[in-house]
Amino acid sequence: MNIQPNSVVALTYDLYTKENGEEVFVEKADEQNPLVFLYAVGMMLPKFEENLQGLAAGDSYDFHLVAEDAYGVKDENAVAELPIDMFGEMEKPEIGSVLPLQDNEGNQFRAKVTALSDAAVTVDLNHPMAGQDLHFIGKIISVREATAEELDHGHAHGADGHAGH
Incomplete structure (x- = not known):
């Protein structure tokens, strides 16, 4: 199954930003603790999801988001x-x-x-990552249809659909 609206996606990622022109590691989600989310319901950055659309389990990805498409530019008045x-x-x-x-x-x-x-x-009050370009590298672990309960609740209940709240 390919990633599409109302599917549950489990993926790994390594996230990098830049400091003084050098790429710096920020965080990761690995196969033991993947990022699991309900696709296209507004939980994730829109451009993050756009870069994943159509991918399937086993596919790798590597993309950049400019600050404006991530957490926005830093507002010095915030x-x-x-x-x-x-x-x-x-x-x-x-x-x-x-x-x-x-x-x-x-x-x-x-x-x-x-x-x-x-x-x-x-x-x-800015998001901690405001003003930063992001670089994601990872792999799609699984993609499945969301359950009716997940769609009703507006979030994934784990990679297999059975995790509690």
């Missing part, structure tokens, strides 16, 4: 100062740490601490 008293009795976060935050609508996101003062914690 910075916020959070009042230090927001952290209450908690230990003050460290520069470089990533904080789990939630907006007024309940949307969860992460922000990287970029500065600290006695009054505020300054955070960068």
